[in-house]
Amino acid sequence: MIPGAVTPTEITAALELGLTTLKFFPANVYGGASALKALGAPFGGVSFIPTGGVSASNLHDYLALSNVAAVGGSWMVPVAAINAGDFETIRGLCIEAVTVVNEGN
Numbered sequence: 001m002i003p004g005a006v007t008p009t010e011i012t013a014a015l016e017l018g019l020t021t022l023k024f025f026p027a028n029v030y031g032g033a034s035a036l037k038a039l040g041a042p043f044g045g046v047s048f049i050p051t052g053g054v055s056a057s058n059l060h061d062y063l064a065l066s067n068v069a070a071v072g073g074s075w076m077v078p079v080a081a082i083n084a085g086d087f088e089t090i091r092g093l094c095i096e097a098v099t100v101v102n103e104g105n
Contacts, residue, residue, distance in 0.1 A: 002049055006030040011043050021047045021069055028053020033061035040067040056096055060104045 004023040005011045007030075014022055024036060027050035031038075036048055047069035050062050054073040062068050076097055081089040 006035075008039070008042065011039065011046060015043070015046070020045055021049065023072075024048040024050040026052025027062070033058070033065060036062070036065050036067060040065065043067070056100050059097065059100050063101065063104060 002021060002023045003014060003019060004025050005014045006024055011022065024030065027033075027036075029052065032050075032053065036050060039046070039048075044067075046067060048067055049070045049072060050068060051072040054062060054071045055075045059071060062071050076093045077090050078093075081087070
């Protein structure tokens with residue numbers, strides 16, 4: 001389980017509990033990669049896993065940050081595809097995400 005925190009107060013509370021890896025959700029609502037970049041200076045020992053608004057189009061913005069441990073997103077596993085048993089679509093979206101990540105390295 002990765003607890004979530006998006007405000008400096010929440011991050012400080014998490015640190016007081018000894019937590020150093022936090023979910024940042026919904027990332028797009030709380031400033032996205034720009035916010036995580038800004039939080040990097042005062043919270044240098046914290047790693048974030050942004051979710052919410054993360055997609056293949058902005059994946060690199062997040063992964064370029066040293067305080068981002070990983071990203072998550074439902075864009076790779078749409079509910080409609082799951083309900084329809086359309087695992088080929090899910091497979092294709094996952095391959096696309098991995099390709100985007102590999103192109104950035």
